[in-house]
Amino acid sequence: MKLRDFALECYFGKYEFTAPYLLAQSDCEAMSARELLALEEGAEAGYLDTWLGYTETWGAPALREAIAGLYRGTGPEDVLTLCGAQEGILAYMNVMLDAGDHAVIMYPNYPSVWEAARAIPGVEWSNWEVRDSGGRWAVDFDELEALVRPNTKLIAVNSPNNPTGYAFTNEELRRLCDFCRERGLYLFCDEVYKGLELDGERRDSAAELYEKAVSLGVMSKAYGLAGLRLGWMVSKDHGLLERVVCFKHYTSICSAAPSEYLSLVALRHGEALLERNRGIIRDNLRAAEPFFARWRDLICPMPALAGPVAFHRLLGGWDADTFCRLAVERRGVLLLPGSVYDTDKPYFRMGFGRKSFPENLAVLDDFLHTL
Ligand SMILES: Cc1ncc(COP(=O)(O)O)c(C=O)c1O
Structure with a gap:
């Protein structure tokens, strides 16, 4: 790569x-950190007692439990913590794509998703465009249909989207999950801005709807705590998560203990x-x-x-x-x-x-x- x-x-x-x-x-x-710890009595003392050894590669059990609580129908076993969301993008693309595979990638998007895909020799990809449709952003499912090839392995989307602010409605997300299920495609859904809906519709997560989907989350964006460098992947596909863990052994190994502690406090006040x-x-x-x-x-x-x-x-x-x-x-x-x-x-x-x-x-x- x-x-x-x-x-x-x-x-x-x-x-x-x-x-x-x-x-x-x-x-x-x-x-x-002081402001965050002030949200909860006793949190500062607990923080100072944080043990600064290695942590569990999958993430602290209590943190995985708190993250699972953000998604309907998931448990801590469906959660893997990451160093930011970035580590998840790089790891996912690397473990999922091989020479000869084709990926459909929402465009525009946070660029590391297509840079990671194109860095793998022999991988093909196509853009599914979020288009400026007369002063508002929109996607077209017929276009998506036309992009899928016999060697398409996965669809990678980012919703709510960086940079457009476009977000699938819940109906569209359901449609996308059905689309992938019918064709046996994997779905990577970068949802780092979820929770910041401005149109009043609280969005579902792909991992809640489809067993071959991954939902990517992070403390950086919607929660405003980018310095923690704490992200996660949620999926019912545990084989896939196991492969990402094997990649993580080469990148961060595990999360920083102080970040895990602070993230847990933040999610209790999420x-x-x-x-x-x-x-x-x-x-x-x-x-x-x-x-x-x-x-x-x-x-x-x-x-x-x-x-x-x-x-x-x-x-x-x-x-x-x-x-x-x-x-x-x-x-x-x-x-x-x-x-x-x-x-x-x-x-x-x-x-x-x-x-x-x-x-x-x-x-x-x-x-x-x-x-
Ligand atoms: C859509 C999206 N995904 C992932 C990331 C990376 O997030 P992090 O900095 O928490 O690793 C960003 C950062 O801008 C982003 O906009």
Whole structure:
């Protein structure tokens, strides 16, 4: 396996900790360990007593139990913890795909999913596109049908989606699971933004509906605790999880004990954290309305159904690389150009999950007046 440089992470690597005005982030507002531990009496003392030895490769039993509690009809035996969601993407693609296999991958998507697939020699893949359909994002199941080949092994989707904010309705997810079941296909469903639904429909998980599905989750995004680097895979297919564990032996071996402890505390207060983060996103979306009204000749805002990111279209002949470069280099405002998702169409990603959004948007607004 030879991986290409990860364009999205390289772009962030250049600016994320130097640009003062972040407007592209996909994680929700974080908090300190002290704030998190204050959610529960006795949690701080328990944290200080955390044993700093190796932990179990599958994850701490209590944590696996708490994660299983997030899904209908699953138990701790269906859960494997990971180092972030990233480890899960790399591991899944590597254990599932071999030369001659074909994968259908939702596009756009968090790019590591297709980079991991293309890094395996002899693997073919096709994009199932989330399309801009007159100012809203949509998928077409007839297109999916046409993409499947005799050697198709799996479908990999990301819903709620990065960067578009598109999310399958529960009916669509059920349809996708039935589609895979009828054809014997595996389904990889990256659900790291689940819990941040903005349209009022709480989404189901693929692993609840289909025995050959994997649902990918993480503390980073909806819970806003990316520094924990704690993710998980949930599946009824234990043979598949066993193979991922064998890959994990070469990557992280096991999770960090302090992260397991803090994740368990966070999940005991998971609903409160999700509610807080949905509130931040809603407030920021409201705060952005006058901005988008003012710049309607420059930006066509594309609404997100779920999650903290949206993928907006630039108008007036602008290309996104130039627009984003000028914003960050002239005014320190970080936006993410669509080119990191391998598109030359004029889209850029904006993130709505941080408390500093209104002030940072004001800086962008001010900058746009100078263009
Ligand atoms: C859809 C999606 N999946 C996975 C990841 C990786 O998550 P983590 O940083 O927690 O490993 C990201 C990060 O942006 C993402 O957007």
